Structures are given as structure tokens and as C-alpha cells.
Amino acid sequence: MTTASPSPETTGHGVAVVFEDMHRWYGPVHALQGLSIDIAPGELVALLGPSGCGKTTALRALGGLDVVDQGRILVGGKDITNLPANKRNMGIVFQAYSLFPNMTALDNVAYGLRLRGMDASTRKKKAQDTLDLVGLGDQARKYPHQMSGGQQQRVALARALAIEPSVLLLDEPLSALDAKVRRQLREEIRRIQIMVGITTLFVTHDQEEALAMGDRVGVMSAGRLEQIAAPAELYDRPKTRFVAEFVGLTNRIPGVAGNGAVEVLGARVPLLPGGADRGRVGALVRPENIQLKPAETGSAHVLAVSFLGSLCRAQVALSDQTIVVAQMGAAESVGLYPGAKVDVGVMPAPVFAVAD
Amino acid sequence: MTTPQGPIGAAAAEGGALLARPPANSRKLRRPLGQRIARTLVLVIVLGYLIVPLYGMVEFSTRGDYGSRSLASYAAIFSYPDMITGITNSLEIAVLTVVGMLVLLVPTMVWTVVRVPRMRRVVEFLCLLPLAIPAIVLVVGIAPLYQWMGQHLGAVGASPLTLTLIDIILVLPYSYRAIDSSLRSIDTATLSDAARSLGASWPRTILQVIVPNIRGGILSASVLTIALVLGEYTISSLLSFNTLQVVIFLLGKRDPYVSVAVSFSALLFGFVLLFVISRFAPGAASRAGRAVEEPS
Numbered sequence: 001m002t003t004a005s006p007s008p009e010t011t012g013h014g015v016a017v018v019f020e021d022m023h024r025w026y027g028p029v030h031a032l033q034g035l036s037i038d039i040a041p042g043e044l045v046a047l048l049g050p051s052g053c054g055k056t057t058a059l060r061a062l063g064g065l066d067v068v069d070q071g072r073i074l075v076g077g078k079d080i081t082n083l084p085a086n087k088r089n090m091g092i093v094f095q096a097y098s099l100f101p102n103m104t105a106l107d108n109v110a111y112g113l114r115l116r117g118m119d120a121s122t123r124k125k126k127a128q129d130t131l132d133l134v135g136l137g138d139q140a141r142k143y144p145h146q147m148s149g150g151q152q153q154r155v156a157l158a159r160a161l162a163i164e165p166s167v168l169l170l171d172e173p174l175s176a177l178d179a180k181v182r183r184q185l186r187e188e189i190r191r192i193q194i195m196v197g198i199t200t201l202f203v204t205h206d207q208e209e210a211l212a213m214g215d216r217v218g219v220m221s222a223g224r225l226e227q228i229a230a231p232a233e234l235y236d237r238p239k240t241r242f243v244a245e246f247v248g249l250t251n252r253i254p255g256v257a258g259n260g261a262v263e264v265l266g267a268r269v270p271l272l273p274g275g276a277d278r279g280r281v282g283a284l285v286r287p288e289n290i291q292l293k294p295a296e297t298g299s300a301h302v303l304a305v306s307f308l309g310s311l312c313r314a315q316v317a318l319s320d321q322t323i324v325v326a327q328m329g330a331a332e333s334v335g336l337y338p339g340a341k342v343d344v345g346v347m348p349a350p351v352f353a354v355a356d
Numbered sequence: 357m358t359t360p361q362g363p364i365g366a367a368a369a370e371g372g373a374l375l376a377r378p379p380a381n382s383r384k385l386r387r388p389l390g391q392r393i394a395r396t397l398v399l400v401i402v403l404g405y406l407i408v409p410l411y412g413m414v415e416f417s418t419r420g421d422y423g424s425r426s427l428a429s430y431a432a433i434f435s436y437p438d439m440i441t442g443i444t445n446s447l448e449i450a451v452l453t454v455v456g457m458l459v460l461l462v463p464t465m466v467w468t469v470v471r472v473p474r475m476r477r478v479v480e481f482l483c484l485l486p487l488a489i490p491a492i493v494l495v496v497g498i499a500p501l502y503q504w505m506g507q508h509l510g511a512v513g514a515s516p517l518t519l520t521l522i523d524i525i526l527v528l529p530y531s532y533r534a535i536d537s538s539l540r541s542i543d544t545a546t547l548s549d550a551a552r553s554l555g556a557s558w559p560r561t562i563l564q565v566i567v568p569n570i571r572g573g574i575l576s577a578s579v580l581t582i583a584l585v586l587g588e589y590t591i592s593s594l595l596s597f598n599t600l601q602v603v604i605f606l607l608g609k610r611d612p613y614v615s616v617a618v619s620f621s622a623l624l625f626g627f628v629l630l631f632v633i634s635r636f637a638p639g640a641a642s643r644a645g646r647a648v649e650e651p652s
Binding site: 063064065084085086087088089090091092094096097098099100101102111112115116156159160163169 | 568
């Protein structure tokens with residue numbers, strides 16, 4: 001990052017980060033199994049996956065808080081694999097509240113600058129500017145225990161940014177916060193990240209967060225990277241069964257595959273590569289790609305309807321007792337109520353299929 | 357950040373949750389009479405158990421001629437050269453033991469919590485071990501080492517200050533507990549990670565981030581150490597070193613009034629230290645890891 005002091009007018013240039021065939025063992029547990037990722041300068045990559053998939057291990061390895069047993073980490077083309085954490089110049093925001101309880105918000109933000117030998121008045125001004133950047137300029141004199149969780153995480157973000165790190169690492173920083181604050185803060189983090197232009201690795205188990213914030217999202221499972229792609233591509237064109245099932249909601253509906261397409265609920269839809277492509281399969285169909293049409297002669301019936309504001313979600317039992325979930329705009333849900341007969345169709349969007 | 361307007365928003369923006377006030381006409385709940393009597397009785401018995409011996413010491417050490425009261429025994433404390441040597445030795449040993457204990461224990465415990473948490477039980481076991489070993493066993497085991505030091509290390513080896521080595525071991529169980537409870541009250545691993553990521557070396561992390569947040573535990577461990585060292589008799593006596601308790605014992609045979617006056621003064625010193633700790637120790641434990649309610 002080349003900014004002298006983060007302010008709304010300044011933007012910086014991030015550095016490229018490369019994970020090269022990283023392995024990490026914890027005793028018999030192979031936590032990272034050849035993880036390789038290229039992160040472009042200024043890009044925000046979100047690592048998404050269930051607990052224990054290795055995403056935090058990867059982040060900690062990049063931050064120097066954990067070692068890798070094999071492989072390399074390059075930042076800006078420089079091999080930093082064996083550099084200690086305090087020499088890496090990485091800004092980290094942790095999941096747990098990590099502000100130093102004995103210091104005010106201002107002192108917390110200024111701490112990294114103090115370690116860099118910056119004189120008192122300059123570091124105080126810079127810390128104040130960075131607190132202003134995260135909207136907490138008026139809370140500078142407060143101690144962590146006098147601030148809310150959301151405010152503490154903002155200060156932690158300011159503390160990480162104040163040192164002008166080469167890379168920003170976010171280790172599930174929002175998971176301890178309530179839903180409303182989480183949404184507000186994630187938008188703010190993204191705004192600041194774009195403004196500062198810093199390369200960022202964001203680790204989360206929350207799909208919505210990952211898809212909303214990431215330029216690209218990497219889905220991890222059992223120490224491996226299953227797929228890394230832009231959120232829309234990851235959602236619409238999953239490459240593996242794990243990604244198809246893990247990201248977003250899916251209905252597994254029986255069908256017959258052949259010639260690059262699958263026959264499902266009377267419709268023929270194209271198959272995505274990487275899954276089952278022959279014989280009896282389970283087609284993984286997104287709820288928004290299921291069409292419901294109220295009809296007296298319909299072979300399926302509605303079990304339940306959930307109103308979600310602008311959207312509506314209906315649970316439907318097919319004639320073979322398979323239960324599917326359909327999602328539509330609230331306006332399209334007219335005529336859907338528990339017990340209503342419906343015809344069920346599938347939109348021709350490509351689907352991923354798994355062996356039945 | 358948008359600050360909500362109005363009195364509720366303003367209060368929340370101040371960082372505080374709105375406190376519900378009890379109704380003005382609410383009455384304070386009174387405990388049943390029997391329970392109150394029992395509580396008072398227990399309090400009186402416990403205080404009596406503690407205060408009667410102290411009263412006895414004061415009464416005895418302030419006896420003057422013909423039934424009068426006098427502080428002559430207290431004034432005479434410093435007229436015994438042995439007593440001054442004993443007090444000086446014990447205070448020096450206490451200071452050295454506190455320093456040695458902190459230098460040994462704090463980095464070890466922080467390192468264990470942050471880097472090798474699986475070793476925490478082992479360190480705990482080792483630190484608590486001296487509780488299970490009687491002082492006499494320790495002396496028998498360590499006496500040849502002291503003999504060797506006395507013969508080969510000259511004045512240093514023969515100095516009572518060498519008791520520091522054995523006293524550090526003796527105070528480990530109590531110091532460990534005090535520091536451990538403080539370390540458990542903060543997220544030591546995350547704070548260390550945060551400090552390291554900001555560029556702090558390990559010594560800086562411990563001194564600037566961890567130690568200020570476990571000051572309460574460190575102060576408690578130090579007070580316990582001082583109290584234990586000032587009260588230690590068996591080992592000093594068996595190794596023939598003149599410390600406060602040894603001198604008090606010997607003086608007790610010659611001048612019991614001064615002996616009791618010294619004992620009471622030492623107790624008073626301990627009480628003052630404890631008061632200072634309870635009055636000035638920071639409430640790091642109550643601050644760590646908490647947050648006020650989110651402003652809405």
C-alpha cells in the first residue's frame with residue numbers, strides 16, 4: 001500500500017499474494033492439502049468453508065501466526081514463508097475482540113505506529129485520522145470495555161489499517177456481532193477496502209458474507225480448495241459436488257442424464273461439467289429455478305409458504321413425495337397456500353448433477 | 357456512523373446500555389430473622405478467631421511497668437543488631453524472590469498459553485508440586501547443594517540471599533494460581549497474535565500488552581511471595597541462615613515482648629500490603645473481553 005495516510009480521498013495499490021502448494025499437518029490431521037491461490041493486487045478474496053476446512057490455518061499462515069510444513073507464500077513477489085509475524089507488516093482483524101484492554105481506542109490504533117518509531121504527535125494524528133475513517137473519531141478516548149462489539153471491531157480494523165499493511169487479513173471479524181451490525185459493518189469494511197485499495201483475505205463460514213464481499217470466493221473443504229471464482233459464477237456454475245451443495249440452497253431432484261442434459265420434472269436442462277452425466281442422477285436445482293403454477297389438476301401440493309419480504313419461499317411435495325423448495329418474488333406467490341395444488345416446472349438454467 | 361437522535365439514542369451513543377430503574381416505591385427485600393442471626397453469628401465467630409490472637413499480641417507487646425501501656429518493645433526492635441540483620445535479609449530475599457518468580461513464571465506461562473497450550477497441565481503440575489513436598493524433605497535434599505555453594509562460591513555461596521533459590525520454588529504454587537487466574541481472564545493468545553501482527557517482538561508483547569492486563573495477578577503473586585518469604589522459618593533455620601522468623605524465634609527466648617512486637621509488625625506489614633493490592637489493583641479481569649450493548 002502506498003497511501004501516506006488513509007483518508008477518503010486516497011487510494012492505494014495492493015500487492016499480489018500467492019499461496020504455492022501449501023501443506024500443514026497437525027499431528028495426523030492434514031489441515032492444508034496443497035493449497036494454491038493467487039490473489040491479485042487490491043483484490044478481496046473470501047475463503048469460505050465449514051469449520052475445520054483449513055481456511056483459518058491458511059490465513060494464519062499468511063499472517064505468520066502459524067507455519068506451513070511445505071509450500072511457499074509470496075507477497076509482492078517476495079518469499080515470506082519463514083518471516084516471523086512481527087516482520088510481515090500484515091494487518092489482522094480477529095474473530096475474538098482483540099483490542100488491548102489497557103489502552104484507549106486511540107492508543108490501540110497508535111500502537112503499531114509506536115512500534116515503527118513514529119513520533120508521538122504524528123502517530124496520534126494518524127491514529128485519529130484512521131479512527132475517523134472507520135467512523136469512530138469521537139470514541140478515541142474510550143477503553144474497549146466502554147465500547148460495543150461492533151465499535152471494537154471497527155477500532156480493530158482501524159488498528160490494522162493504521163500501519164499501512166501490505167495485506168489485510170480478516171479472520172471472521174463479524175461472527176461475534178448481531179445480524180444487523182454484521183450487515184452494516186461488512187458493507188463498511190468493503191467500502192474502506194475498495195477506497196484504500198488493499199489486498200485482502202477474508203475468512204468466513206457465512207456464505208452471504210463471502211458472496212456479498214468477495215471479488216472472488218474460494219470454497220474450501222478438508223484442507224483443499226474446491227473452487228475459486230467470482231460469486232455469481234460460483235453460485236451459478238459450481239465445479240464440484242461440494243460447492244454445488246454447500247453454496248446456496250439446492251433441491252436434489254431425481255432425473256435422467258444423457259447427452260449433456262438432464263430430464264427433470266418434465267423439462268430438459270443443460271448439465272454443468274464435473275458432475276454425473278449419465279443415467280439416473282440427482283439434479284441440484286436452485287429454489288429460484290423451480291417454477292410453481294397453481295392448478296386444480298396439479299400433481300404436487302404446497303406444504304408451507306414463508307414470506308421473506310420481497311421474496312416468498314414455498315415448500316412443495318411432488319407426486320413421488322420428494323420435497324422441493326421454490327423461491328419467487330412476493331408478487332408471484334398469489335394462489336400459493338398450504339394444500340394448494342400446483343404444477344411444478346424447472347427453468348432451463350444449467351444444473352449440477354450427482355450420482356443417484 | 358449515524359448516531360440516533362433523541363434521549364434514548366443519545367444515551368446509547370454514549371456507549372451505555374439504558375439501565376432499568378427500580379420502581380420508586382419498591383421495598384428492599386429483608387432476609388428472615390433466623391438467617392440474619394446466623395449470618396451475624398458466623399461473622400462474629402470468624403472475626404473473633406482472627407482478632408483475638410491479634411489483640412493478644414498487641415496486649416502482650418504493649419505491656420509496660422506497673423500495668424501501664426508502653427511502645428517500648430516496638431522502639432526496642434531496632435536496638436537488636438540481629439533483628440536488623442534478620443529484617444534486612446528477609447526483605448532482600450523477598451524482593452529477589454519476587455523478581456525471580458516473575459522473571460521465571462510470567463514468560464513461561466504466557467509462552468505456554470500462546471504456543472504450547474497442551475503443556476499447560478504439565479507446567480501447572482510442576483508449579484503445584486512444592487505443595488506436596490514437606491519443607492524438611494526439601495532441606496534434606498538441597499542441603500548438600502548449599503554445603504557445596506558455601507565451600508566453593510565464597511561469600512556469595514554463604515550469603516542468606518541464596519535462600520532466594522529455594523524460596524522461588526516454595527512460592528511457585530501460590531504465584532502460579534494468582535497469575536494463571538489473571539491470564540485466564542484475558543484472551544492471551546489473541547492479544548499476543550494482535551501485538552505480533554502489529555510488529556511487536558515477544559519481549560514487547562509480554563511487557564507492553566500482556567503484563568499490563570494481568571497486573572492484578574502479578575501484584576497478588578508478589579504480595580503472596582513477600583508474605584511467604586517473611587513468614588518462612590523451617591528452611592532458614594535448618595540451613596542456619598538469619599532471617600526474620602529465625603531471629604524472632606531466638607529473640608523470643610531472650611525478650612518475648614520484642615519478639616511479639618516484631619511478629620505483630622510483620623503481620624501489620626502484610627495487612628497493609630494486602631490492603632494496597634485490593635485498593636489499587638486494576639480490574640483487568642472485569643474489563644477484558646466485554647462489550648457494552650450495541651448502539652441501536
